[in-house]
Amino acid sequence: MANLVEIRGLRVEARTDSGRRVEIIRGVDLDVAPGEILALIGESGSGKTTIALTLMGYARPGCRIVGGSVHVDGHDMAALPEAARAALRGTTVAYIPQSAAAAFNPARTVMDQVTEVARIHDLMPPEEARARAVALFRALALPEPETIGARYPHQVSGGQLQRLSAAMALIGRPKLVIFDEPTTALDVTTQIEVLRAFKSVMKDSGAAGVYVSHDLAVVAQVADRITVLKGGAVQEVGATAQILSAPAHPYTRALLDAFEPAGGPRAAPAPSGRPLLAVTDLVAGYGPIGRDGRPAVTALKAVSLTVERGDNLGIIGESGCGKSTLARVIAGIIAPVSGSIAFDGAPLAPGLRARSRDALRRLQIVFQLADTALNPAQSVGDILGRPLTFYHGRRGREREAGVDALLDMVRLPRALRHRLPEELSGGQKQRVNLARALAAEPELVICDEITSALDTVVAAAIIALLGDLQRELGLSYIFISHDLSMVRSICDRIAVMYAGEKIEELAPAAFGQAGTHAYSRLLHASMPKLDPGWLDGLAQQAEPPAWPAPAPAVP
C-alpha cells in the first residue's frame, strides 16, 4: 500500500440530547503518505478532531463510527476489536492533545507518563525508555532535560507541557502522529517555540502527521498538504502553497479573507480639545494591600493612556500582562490602588458605587465570552430591554421598538428577541452582547477580547460590524486583544503591554519597524504569517530579540 493512511467513506454519528442520531462526519476520504504532514482545517463543529480521533479507532462518548474504513498502516481501525486497537495506540499512531495541561495526570510525574507507552506495550526496558525520553526532551529544546521528568505537571509551564506531550507521543516511535490543535491555547511567542520544536522532531523521526487546527497561518508552517473541512465534509484538498495562493472553494477563500480582517475606511476623527478618556498612573492589583501601599499581586504598574473622541485605542499583550485588569479598572469593576481616570474632562470615581448612572451609561464594557456574559435565564428581548428601561426609562411599546432597533443595528433578525441565549450561535450571542452595550447609547465601548473565542470568519464579521457601528454612531473603542492582526485592523493607536506595564504606544503601521521596543518587535515577529516559509525564515534570522521569560499569570 502506497499510503500510510487511507480513509474511505468515513461516517460518524453523534447522539443528540433527545436521543436522535445525527451524522457529524458525512463520507470523508483522506490519504496520508508515509512521512507526509496533512493538515485538517476548519472551524469549530467542522469535524476535524473527530476525524483525527478515528485514526486511533476512537470516537468520543456519544459518537460512533457507522460507516467506511480507516486504514492506518494496513489495519482498519474502524473494524478492529478494542484490544487490537489498543495495541496500535501509542505504537503505530500517537496523539498530541490540545491542552497538555489537562491531558497530563496531576498525580504522577512527567517522566512516569512520558515513558508509560513503553511500559504498556513492553517496547523497551525502563532505563532505555528513560534515556530515550531525555533525548527527546533535549531535541524538543526543553530546559533541564535530565531532571524535568521528575517534576509533576503543575510544576511545568504550559508551553513546556505541550512539548512534553510531543515526547510522550514520540517515545513509541509511531508511524503517524496526530496533533490536535496543540498550540491554540498558547501565547504567540510561546507558540513559535513549540512549533519549531514540533517541526524539528518530526523531521528527525520521519513520522507522518495529521495536524488539526483552525489557524491557516500555523498550518502553513508545518503541513505539506491542507484539507479544508466544513460541516463534516471535505471542501477542498491541495498542496499548502496552492491552497494559500489559489484557493478553489469559496469557503477556503472566506477563511483566507478573514485572516486580515478589515474595519473598513473611516473618516479621520475630528480633532477636539480634550481627550474622551485620560488615564494617569493607574496602579491596581489583587490581594491584601501591604504596608508599602501596594497589593500582594500587582497587575498594573503606573499605566497612563488617553483616548481621543472618535478614536480607537488597541491594547495588546500576552496572557498575564494586565490588559484585562486595565479594562476592569477603567470600567470601575476593580478599584485602583492609585492613579486617576478622567472621562470627557471630568474625574471618574474609582469604584462603581461612587459613579453616577450617567457616567456608567457613557462608558460600556463588552466581555470576551458571550456564553457567560448573557444571563441564560433571560430572553434576548429582556437582556436588551433592561438597559433601555434602566438608563432611558423606556417601557412598553417604546422599549419594544428600542429592542428592534438594536437588533437591526447589530444585523440580527428581529425574531431572535424571543430566544434564550443558548438557542443562538456563537456569533449571534456576541452580537447580542454588543447590542446590550449599545443600548446604553455609550460614547466609549471597551471590548475585552470579544473576538478571541470566535471562529476566524465569524470574528472578521464582528470586526466589520464594529467599524460600521462606529461610522453610524460616532463611538470610540478600546479594543483589547492578544491578536495583533485583529487590533491592527480597527485601531488608530496600539498600546503594547507587558507584565503590568505599558511599554509603548504605536501606530498600527509602525509595528515591526526599527526603533520600536524589542518586545513589540518580538510580538510582531511572532504573529504567524500566511507564508509557508515564515517560521523557517524566522529561524534563519538572527535570534529573536532577547526578552525575559513571560510574567507569571495574574489570577
Place this chain on the structure above:
Amino acid sequence: MKSQIPSLVLGRILVALLTLLVVSFTIFCATELLPGDVAEVLLGQAATPEAVAGLRRAMHLDEPALLRFLRWLGGLLTGDLGTSYANHLPVAQLIGGRLVNTLKLAAVTALISVPVALATGIAAAVLRGSLFDRIVTALAIGVVSVPEFMVATSAVLLFAVYLKWLPALSFTSEVQSVWQLLRVFIMPVITLSFVISAQMIRMTRAAVIEALSKPYAEMALLKGASRLRIVLRHALPNAVGPIVNAVALSLSYLLGGVIIVETIFNYPGIAKLMVDAVSTRDLPLIQTCAMVFCLGYLALITTADILAILANPRLR
C-alpha cells in the same frame, strides 16, 4: 511549595477546634437555656418555690448564661464531667465502659464495610453500565432511602424470624464463647454495615467515574492503556481525596446509625445510654454524650481533610 502543607493542616485543626467551641455552645444552649427549668424537673411533684430557688442557687442556675457555659466548659476540659441527675454517679464512670462497647461495635463494622464498600464502589465504576453496576447502584439507592430501623428490622425478620439463624435481640449479660460474642455482634454489625456501605459505594463510584471523565483518562486510553490500568493507575490516584472523604462521611453516619441500632438491639453502648438519659432528662449525662459524639465526628472529618491535603499532588 513545601511549606504549604503544614500551614494547611494547622488551619484545618484550628477550624476543628473553633467548630468544637461553637458546637459545645450550641449543645449547652439547647439543654440549659431553652425553656424548661432543670430545678423544677429535678424536684418534680415535690417542688415548692423555696426548694426550687434553693436548688437553682446550689446549681448556679441563677448565674448569667455565659458564666455557666464557661464553668461547664472548664469542667469538661479538666475532666470533671459532672454528676448524673438520675443516679448521682459521676458521668465519667457511667460513660467509660459504654464508650468502649460502642467503639468495639464501630471498629468491627468499619473493618468489614470499608474494604467491601470500596472494592464494590470501584468495581461498579469500572463496570459502569453493566448488570453488576446497575444492581449495586439500585441496592445502594434503596438502602440510602430507607430508615436504619427498617434495615435492622428486615435483618431480624430475615435471619431470626424466617431463617432462625440468630436470636432476635442481643443479650449481652454474659459472653462466654466466641459463638456468643458473634451472636451479640452480628446483627448490629450487619445492619450498620449495610447502612454505611451504601453511602460509601455511591460516593466511591461517583469519585472514580468523575476521574475517568477527565482528559488525562482519555489520554491514557489513546496511549493504548487497558481499562484496568486507566482505573488503577490514572483515575484512583486522583480519586483518593474524594474517597477518603466518602469514607469519613460514611463512618460519621455510624454515629447516627448506632443510636438506632443500639436501641433496637439493646446493645449496652454510649448511644443507648444517651437515649435512656433523654427519657430521664439527665442533662449532665446528655451533654457529655453529645460532646463525645461531636468530638468523634469532628475527628473523623478533620482526619479526612488532612489526608486529602496530603494526597493532593498539587500541594506536593
Place this chain on the structure above:
Amino acid sequence: MDAVPARPRLRLGYAFDPIGVLGLAVVLAWGLVAVCAPLITPYPVGEIVDLDYFGPITGQFWLGTDYLGRDMLSRILMGARYTVGISLAAVSLACLTGVALGMAAAVVGGWFDAVLSRFLDALNSIPGKLFGLVVVAGVGSSIPVLIVTLAVIYTPGAYRFARALAVNVNTMDFVTVARVRGEGTAYIVRHEILPNIVGPVLADLGLRFVFVVLLLSGLSFLGIGVQPPNADWGALVRENIGGLPFGAPAVIVPSLAIASLTIGVNLLIDNLPRRIRDRSA
C-alpha cells in the same frame, strides 16, 4: 457573515422518563392521602376494632392490626399526615432560610459571609439524631418543636448548597455587567441570580425532604418524635416493635410506607423532566 437570518427554530421540549413519572405518582398519592386522611380511613384511628393483637392481613383488616388491636391501614393513612406534613413544613422552612441566607452571603460577601458560613458549618457537624435528642431532652417534644428542630438541622446544608450555586452565578460576567450598569443588590439577587439557581434548589429540596423524613422517622422510633396517641410512621414501628419476633405486618408496613415515599422522591429527583435542546434540527 455568521448572522444567518431566521435559522429554523430549535425544537424545544421536555423528556420525562417513565421512572420519573412513577416516582411523581407515588409522591402525589401520598400527598393526597395526607390531605384527606380522615375521609378515607376505614376505621376510627384510635379505636380498638379487633380482639386479637398483631392480627394478620385479612379481608377485613387489609394491613392487619396493631399491638392493641387497632386497624393498621387507618393508622398508616393518618400517619401519612404527620410524616409528610411535618417533613414538608420543616424542609420548606430549612430551604427558605438556607436559600435566603446563602444568596445574601454570596452577594454581600466579606465578614457577613465568613462568620455565617463558619457558624452554620459548625452546626452541621452535630449529627442530626443527636441534636434531636439534645433538644428534646432540653425542651420536650411537640410538633412545633419537631418542625423547628428539623429545620435547624437541615438549614446549614441548604445554605451551603444555595451559597455554592449563588457564588458560581455571582462570578459570571452577566452579573458583573449588571453591576457595571449600576443595578442594586436586590435587582441582582432577584433577576440575575435567583432564576439561575431555582432548578437545582428545588431538586435539592426534594433530596433534603428524604433526609427529613428519615430523621423524623428515626426520632419517632426512638420515642422523641411524634408523641402518643398520635403516631407518624416511625412511631408506628416503635409501638409495634414487640410484634417483630412474630413477623407481624404492623412492624413491617410502616417501614414500607416510609420506603415507598423516600424511594419515590429519589426516583423523581433522579429523573426530573429534562429540557432537551436539539441543536441540529
